[in-house]
Amino acid sequence: MAYNHSAPGFRYSILVIFFAVLIHLAFGFILGLSVDEAHYALYGLYLDWSYFDHPPLVGWVQSLPVHLGWPDGFIRLIPEFLWLLGLLISLANAKMLVRRYQLSLQYLNIKSVVWWTSLILITGPLFHVLAVGLLPDTLLLFLVPCMMYLTLRISESLSERNPRDFWLWILMGIVLGLAGLSKYTALFFALAIPICLMYWHGLGIFTRLGLWFCLIIAGLLISPVIYWNYQHDWISFAYQFGHGTGGSWKFSRVLVFLFNQFICYGILMFMGIIWTYRRHMASPSILLYFFFLPLIIFAYFSGGGSSLPHWTAPAWMVLAPMAGIGIAQAWEAGRRFWIAFVLFIQISICVVGFTLLFFGGVPGVSMNEPMGQKNPIADLYGWNDAGQKIKDLSEQYEVKFIAVQNWTLASRLAWYAKPLTTIVLDQRVDQFDLWYGALPIESDALVLNWSNMAFDPPVSDTGFESCEIVDSQSVHRLGRDISKFDFLLCKNWQGNSTPSRTP
Secondary structure, eight states: OOOOTTSHHHHHHHHHHHHHHHHHHHHHHHSOOOHHHHHHHHHHHSOOSOOSSSOSHHHHTTHHHHHTTOOHHHHTHHHHHHHHHHHHHHHHHHHHHHHHTTOOOTTOOHHHHHHHHHHHHHTOHHHHHHHHSOOHHHHHHHHHHHHHHHHHHHHHHHTSSSOOOHHHHHHHHHHHHHHHHHOTTHHHHHTHHHHHHHHHHGGGGGGOHHHHHHHHHHHHHHHHHHHHHHHTTTHHHHHHHHHHHOSSOOHHHHHHHHHHHHHHHOHHHHHHHHHHHHHTOOGGGGGGHHHHHHHHHHHHHHHTTOOOGGGGHHHHHHHHHHHHHHHHHHHHTTOHHHHHHHHHHHHHHHHHHHHHHHHTSSTTOOTTSGGGTTOGGGGGSSHHHHHHHHHHHHHHHTOOEEEESSHHHHHHHHHHTTTSEEEEOSSOOOHHHHHHOOOOTTOOEEEEEETTBOBOOOBSSSSEEEEEEEEEEEEEOSSSEEEEEEEEEEEEEOSOOOOOBOO
């Protein structure tokens, strides 16, 4: 089946991808860094072999623009590029599946599959979040589809009389190593590779020289993470184990997690997969391990309260080509009403999300109204100005330490108020303790308090002797206040404080 670059489906795919890129670029310059984005940008500022909560690649890839002082919008070109690469590899995977399984059905052609695969991915709301913000999962949006692509290519090579798979194994080793440098949970996606290859070619794959070179390369690439953890008493592994097991397990949390998956990635995926495997495509069902293995593991973690919706994004990325084949078949077979209806719902969710982001919450609703008091979108506005304000206050009051009472406040403040030292006053051990240490006894500090995560002033016999508000700053967005920062001058630190949230 020829791949027709001039086909309408290909042109339409390019058009919607280009439109999505423009949206990402716009929001990349409008929004401030999120909690996690700022945290990983600090990785790029404080280069190391690894970090307390994640491997180092998410910091390494943005180290140069961070040290060059690029604005946030330009740094965000990196996740945009990774998202685009992942999408293009997914389209290549769709083409390979059509060719591999000879899906020359009456209504199926590659241009239709490419169109629906791209549309499925672009109407998945959470993909846009990872395309704007650089998280470890953004790296996996590119690397996991590469795993699937190389798995198919290696399988094709092993099916030949004279296999030429050595360099494919080398590339696989590089991809696996980079995935291991991105996030520990990359292992859950990589497990599908030997399962698929053993299903197709048996245990003979273990006789391939390239496989062992693949494992050696992957091991060498992830060795910095092992070395760093060895130096730090395996602190990262201990943290991830405790974080993954979570607390008491509840099945209701799993149901909430699965419901969020539908909202975040779209029902169109499931419709496509059901049609694909119900009708004509039983042969490549083994590839679903790339999706279901991580989904089941993360769903189990969610029962303990320790799984987030974006962790599964790479799994949905590799599912899209298989779903795209099914939707293309169903559309041409006349199932158009329900496909169009679900597509309309997904696009509407995306539009609502973009609208809330642009307005900084519900349009016309300020922080003083009940609906605006717990506005999560306000988190993305005002931190740059707050960082500059606290730097000015630091000079005015001759205080060299700034502090917060929760690490999620620390990441933005440390980024936007750099090079000031940002101290987290709670007792939780985290990356900020490794970077900045503890606040010296009897020191003074400027403490930031934010209206959407407000704490009582840290005054006690073991905390500060006194705190007073020396300045305040409201965050304005399109004619209304969406949040507020208070800046407290706190004196004579005694070494211990238990943060207490303001009711």
